Amino acid sequence: MIRFARLVVPLLLSAFSVVPFTQAQADQGWPRHIPNRDGELVINHQPERIVSTSVTLTGSLLAIGAPVVASGAAMPGHKITDQQGFFRQWGKTATEKGVKRLYTGEPNLEAIAAENPDLIIVSATGNDSALPIYERLSAMAPTLVVNYDDKSWQQVERVLAQATGHEAQAEKSIQTYAQREKEVKAKLVLPPQPVSALVFNPHSRLVNLWTTESAQGKLLESLGFTLAQLPAVSIKASQRMKRKDIVPLSGENLVTGLTGNTVMMFATGEEGKAALLAEPLLAATPAVKNKQVYALGDESFRLDYYSASNLLTRLEQLFAKQ
Template identity: 30%
Template structure:
């Protein structure tokens, strides 16, 4: 099958699949395959990925991909994989891909995007497993579930969203394109490419979307937001349509997969409902 760095021959029915990240594990489990090892720290799963923590607690191994982000070839090889599912950002370097592929066939979407769309990643994983039809059904079902939640709000397609991280000196935009699954549209300054300038605290009033999702990375940052008169005057704050994200949400929306997507939907649905 085609991957980022050329064609790879995958066993007809892989039996020992290693997932080099939580999103990859999410995809595999959603497609009915239990990975034999997952690159994740078992001690932080409840905080980082509560939607999957119980499912991968016994197979999570922080040594597979240490904090520096470089796959640990020895640890991966010791898991005895016959297929490795990598995150796209991990194999941008062809030399890294080649070293992994020498251990076992390694797959990642055939795209230059560092973080490809969730459905593209799922379809790539499904192709390696011979389960493309199942993946297409999952995509259709999840898309319909989000649309159903959004349909409860009259005129949802006229409502806007913003997704930001609160920093000491302002706000950084994150990729919030998943909000569009509900039918919302991005506010004029919502930067889903994450390549634009940050928004200064002085310009807080520009966070004027109907639904605002904001990640305050500490209790102190959250207290600062609550005490900031500029923030308190925002339309979403006054109308109760702010979603205060945490680390888990930031992880989920950055690398979504079927199980985390349903977790995201459940997290956001009450706030979506307040738009009505």
């Protein structure tokens, strides 16, 4: 059993900064001291049975070859999920690895305990966060809280790799993607800049804009895209939510908030694009008026190695030189 301890870290916020891991660090062995929500998590031995309470983070665990045995799930059979409620971009891999679906939605403590985990992964934000029961999970097994709303997917992989001893696998996936990104970037002819990158819910007329701190924003910027300036009133709304990756827009803020000359729609296909183009509140925005709206696919909602790779393919299809 892995034992852990919490230590007081005066500069807690700075402790969450992420730097690339070197092979020397990978060879340091155990125990490892990992910055965590309330200080420091000490992991004495390499985990062998990881439970992910966050469907968002499960993909990154799979990408680095970590031994994740079970995971929380989203609603099954949705356009972004398979029949287990796993994200489509890595659902097949999860099935091949024998990852068990524990629950949908609210965390189930009994189901988690039944898997006898030696490491539990929790997301700090998002609908899949189990943070309210963090103390109870910590009493069950070492529990690592990972904040993905201010990190690229590569940074998230490196945090998980340090905790699981899978640095080499993480760096392999990151470098494989980097080479592919370089190739795609050289082919792109970008649409009119700047862009508003977003997720649109036509039923509630709600838009969530991705910020420069989001994984989605970081990916676009790495390819040469420029994110449109966000309105101050919307930024304040985001700060009240304590989220760094999204800025919510609704009502009249839809008009003032979508300032990009192009709209990049995440987590949707052509049907979502059609709904946004048909929304009367958005008719006067620059991108809608000029029909500069692009759907990036259902699998682009949460980014990990799998979805980011798929997104490169989609961007190449849309904007590569002919």
